Structure formats: C-alpha cells, structure tokens
Amino acid sequence: MQLTLEFGGGLELLCDSQKIHKVNVDLPHGKHDLTMKHLLTWVRTNLIKERPEMFIKGDTVRPGVLVLVNDCDWELSGQLETTIEEKDVIVFISTLHGG
Numbered sequence: 001m002q003l004t005l006e007f008g009g010g011l012e013l014l015c016d017s018q019k020i021h022k023v024n025v026d027l028p029h030g031k032h033d034l035t036m037k038h039l040l041t042w043v044r045t046n047l048i049k050e051r052p053e054m055f056i057k058g059d060t061v062r063p064g065v066l067v068l069v070n071d072c073d074w075e076l077s078g079q080l081e082t083t084i085e086e087k088d089v090i091v092f093i094s095t096l097h098g099g
Helices: 011-015 036-046
Strands: 002-008 020-024 065-069 089-094
Touching (some): 011 089
C-alpha cells in the first residue's frame, strides 16, 4: 500500500531529518485492512532511526504528537483503529517545543 508520511515540529530529526517519506507498507499477514496501530509499528521499525521513545509511547504516539490522516485529526476517525487506504497522507507533528 503506497502512503505518504510527513513528519514535522522536530519529529523529522528522528527520521534522518527527512520530512516527507513515500513508502510502501504491506498489509499485516491475514489482514484485509491496514490500521494506524499497524502503521505506527511499521514506522517505528522502518523509519525511526534514533530515540523512538520521542515518537512512540506503548503502542501509540506520545502525548503532544498531532496525527492527521488526510488532513483530519485521527481523534475524529478512531485513533489506533483508523483504517488507512491506498495513497493516504499521514502527518505527524510534535506540538512540544523547547524554549
């Protein structure tokens, strides 16, 4: 499944400072749908190069990370159970900044 993943607000630093990633994610074995829960596991394994604890806490994103699926807040679409479809754009933005 082809997806576009975007990282901002400092999260791109965890992915070799690359903000936009065009990726191909396989469906989990025996599944017909890709959910955000599976995608987050895939991102942690395949894209996060350092300090995954700054992005993931348990099986979800850390507090302070805004997640948008096709410009819609994932809290409105089911969070971890949000179904991802071909060519979706998922954006992760850290809202926590030093100062």
